[in-house]
Amino acid sequence: MSSSRRQYPFHLVEPKWQQFWTDRQTFRAFNPGETLPPEHPFARRHQLGGKTVSALDLPPKFYVLDMFPYPSGAGLHVGHPEGYTATDILARYRRAQGSHVLHPMGWDSFGLPAEQYAVKTGQHPRITTEANIANFTRQIKSLGFSYDWSREVATTDPEYFRWTQWIFLQIYNSWFNPETNRAEPISTLKYPPERDRDPNVPPNIHRAVEEAKRREFADRCRLAYVSEAPVNWCAELGTVLANEEVIDGKSEVGGFPVIRKPMRQWMLRITAFAEKLLADLDTIDWSASLKEMQRNWIGRSEGAEVDFAVAAPRESAAEPNENENGGALPSRRYEGELKIRVFTTRPDTLFGATYMVLAPEHALVDEITTEEQWQAVEDYRAHTARKSDLERTELAKEKTGVWTGAYAINPVNGEKIPVWIADYVLASYGTGAIMAVPAHDTRDFEFATKFNLPVMQVVQPPDPKMDWHGFLDDGTSVNSTGPEISITGLATPEAKKKITAWLEEKGLGKKTINYKLRDWLFSRQRYWGEPFPIIWKKDANGILQHEALPESALPLLPPALDDYKPTPDGQPPLARAKDWLTLPDGSTRETNTMPQWAGSCWYYLRYLDARNKTTFVSKDAESYWMGSEKLPISNSQSSISNSPSQPTPGVDLYVGGTEHAVLHLLYARFWHKVLFDLGHVSTPEPFFKLVNQGLILGENGQKMSKSIGNVINPDAIVTEYGADAFRLYEMFMGPLEMSKPWSTKGVEGVYRFLGRVWRLFVDEQSETEFEQNCAAHPVREAEFLTQIRLNPALCDAAPTTAQLKTLHTCIKKVTEDLDGLRFNTAISAMMVFISEAMTWEVKPSAVLADFIVLLQPFAPHLTEELWGKLVAHAKPGARDPQLDLAYQPWPKFDPALLVEDTIELPVQVNGKFRDVIRVAVDAPAAELEATALKAGKAQPFLVGKTVKKVIVVPKRMVNIVVA
RNA sequence: GCGCACGUGGCGAAAUGGCAGACGCGCCAGACUUAGGAUCUGGUUCCGUAAGGAGUGGGGGUUCAAGUCCCUCCGUGCGCACCA
Secondary structure (H helix, E strand, C coil), X not given: XXXXXXXXXXXXHHHHHHHHHHHHCCCCCCCCCCECCCCCHHHHHHCCCCCECCXXXXXXXXXXXXXXXXXXXXXXXXXXXXXXXXXXXXXXXXXXXXXXXXXXXXXXXXXXXXXXHHHHHCCCHHHHHHHHHHHHHHHHHCCCCCCCHHHXXXXXXXXXXXXXXXXXXXXXXXXXXXXXXXXXXXXXXXXXXXXXCCCCCCHHHHHHHHHCCHHHHHHHHECEEEEEEEEEEECCCCXXXXXXXXXXXXXXXXXXXXXXXXXXXXXXXXXXXHHHHXXXXXXXXXXXXXXXXXXXXXXXEEEEEEEEEECCXXXXXXXXXXXXXXXXXXXXXXXXXXXEXXXXXXXXXXHHCCEEEECCCCXXXXXXXXXXXXXXXXXXXXXXXXXXHHHHHHHHHCCCCEEEEEEXXXXXXXXXXXXXXXXXXXXXXXXXXEEECHHHCHHHHHHHHHXXXXXXXXXXXXXXXXXXXXXXXXXXXXXXXXXXCECXXXXXXXXXXXXXXXXXXHCCEEEEEECCCCCEECCECCCCCXXXXXXXXXXXXXXXXXXXXXXXXXXXXXXXCCCCCCCCCCCCHHHHCHHHXXXXXXXXXXXXXXXXXXXXXXXXXXXXXXXXXXXXXXHHHHHHHHCCCCCCCCCCCCCCCCCCCXXXXXXXXXXXXXXXXXXXXXXXXXXXXXXXXXXXXXXXXXXXXXXXXXXEECXXXXXXXXXXXXXXXXXXXXXXXXXXXXXXXXXXXXXXXXXXXCCHHXXXXXXXXXXXXXXXXXXXXXXXXXXXXXXXXXXXXXXXXXXXXXXXXXECCXXXXXXXXXXXXXXXXXXXXXXXXXXXXXXXXXXXXXXXXXXXXXXXXXXXXXXXXXXXXXXXXXXXXXXXXXXXXXXXXXXXXXXXXXXXXXXXXXXXXXXXCEEEEEEEECCEEEEEEEEECCCCHHHHHHHHHCCHHHHHHCCCCCEEEEEEECCCEEEEEEC
């Protein structure tokens, strides 16, 4: 399979320079307060050698970040290096431009596969994880990325997760103050007067609030709290999952069924940040589709809550004695004071509400169901409770439900309307109850049709011919006049306003904003995750209460286990460690662990100060690298700032896959906002610009997978073609954000290009000798490398104007394309340059030195080798031959060189291209017109015609309009 | 069903509203070679010997001029999915 002859000895060149970079710490970044080694190229470039630097001494920062990988046993996938190469090129480019670049890498190393392997084999997940990290490190290093490895982090490192646990404690010890609209320490929380205690608590548990002690009230307000509620339980994975991890009723990982099951779990109050998470999307430079995904997930909708009084049971509330006879029912205490609260985005359709529906789990169902309907309601509830979420969605086509026997009063017109229960109404959204307006809601219409409920038009479509049945958009209210309020004749927005104002005035309802976002289920029944720094203690009443461990107890390590399975009675694996579990005072440890997202929520902050032993990140490092001064975002979809002197707040560029759109990227923003509110970080958003790389498909255009057998192994490509060719190909395939199929033939194309670059620079004769020597003494290959001489055509000769033009065209294109992240077209510009330069008999070294600097970010190994030969044997123009290639200043193009004296202009006749004319670049319009009218190939289309008009766009084209 | 992207040669793709197909793959021809799966040179959207004509998913529109802007239909991908 191996191709005949190497284009160039990359197998020697690449390890050589990787070793050089490691030895020299070439890509180390420095924090304020550090003393710069005099010999370091960064210090040399910026004249900071030996100096103890402050943030003011350092050049502008550029923080370019990759989504750190989970180090799986399968090793690196070709998708990983796609993003890594893009960020590495940018890192190297900005370094050359003079920025102080932070480009780190680490490991998201907690995770299920290592734990599952431990369950099977008994091998500790740490062993598996370390082996996988070692393999990933080898693979990533073989690609020559310019990471600052001194800042490497692993989420499984106790010195790392110490701070993950610490941040959890900050969250635990905070609450969201609606008055200041931010997170605050729990100490600022005041026990409220009874009247206005926690309006977020649904009415049905209000009693519990009334009885709550101060402590319980605090626990209820914490941003990390314990909840006993139905959660997503995945039996196959043996753990609960967050809403974001459940797709179509199946687990995101593995696709196993997920059921709803009530369990006591830790939750994080992300819903308190819903509005900020939504609004601040406008301040960051992310793709429109990604922002849209987050917006949809947060799911803000504006509307109104409306109270419907429940009609007294039986025929009439006027016969109070009836109530006392209803003893067979579980609860008949009400005298019309019972209310059903609904949420609607269309209060203007209130007159069209012809029935109501409660979720089967709704607390009022027990109270309002009549004796006659009791059995039917019970059966229905039992039936829906058995259904998994998956079944509930799959069976969505056919609506089901039963009547409770009760009626409610429509507050706008006093109509008595029946109250049903149906599983198309979700307990977890809004108030768990709806008013049904079958005329203007698809689901209500289906339900009304099936159960023969009345349908009443209340909105007239703008087009009178349009059928009003199922008309959902804005129109004009009709049939909407009651005894006290009328909105008939009003357009939908006005109707909404008027009726909402009336409801508020009457105390019947109020304007409300609802979110689809739910609180984040934060605990998992696993071994291989961060243990919660929480213990449980019995209080005076014998009730278990949770309590935070002191910071001095961190890091809290997981116990050693022989068996990583859950306990036989279904407790998480940590419960097996009896010694660990119980403390001397009898209190017990929390046995759940944090989800994998915990570590990835803040790793980008740890990179800033990765070895700090006293805090998660020092203030100086944080404010320098995150760039505290806030810049207003321009409303255009700007690319990253073109000027290195303009740092952006937060991470300047974050590149990763789209699979984290509503997981990691939402969670990390949430944690960051809490840390911001508490004063631990200086920017409200973590990631200023974010780019999603597209998927790399197999050669057959299908998604790479083991079962299809179309997986490309990066190691094999690097062995065959070298890291530079691999990097170059991944960037040449197409736009970064697009998904595109792999083509090994395409790798050969860029590999040939690198070979041409090599042959342009080196002496053919000396290379032949090198190959002969290598063949004779394979073990000494590396030392023969220095025998390869520079191509004699490469010399100190002054460049011609044409050569400078070729160079500067290339500089311009590559620079502009890198600013716009258009790597593929930047590479094609360099290919054009090389094709041209190959034809030069005399190759001025100054021109080629600039080209080397352009190519360096893309193919760093090859260019280092050629740069070494160039500076050793020729003058690299005005460049400092002592300065490392990685820090050589990026060349600037001279616009004056790119101006042509004469240009070719297309001539069109009636918009069709016919000929080109060569004219002076600044020729006046009249001259262009005259020349165009004489253009030879245009003549056949002009004879016998009248010229009606001539459009002249100087420097662009001439269009002759004839009739 | 709703939302968001995207449809250009045999393939990956280029094209501030102004010469469609840069660059690369593949293919064809030539040069150098004992040889070529190395390298170099030329060609390569389709129809046509040519002049020329057609052409960026289909249809319509705006414009002197549309791959690009607008409308509509079709197709592909992604996201959400009974969210009231």
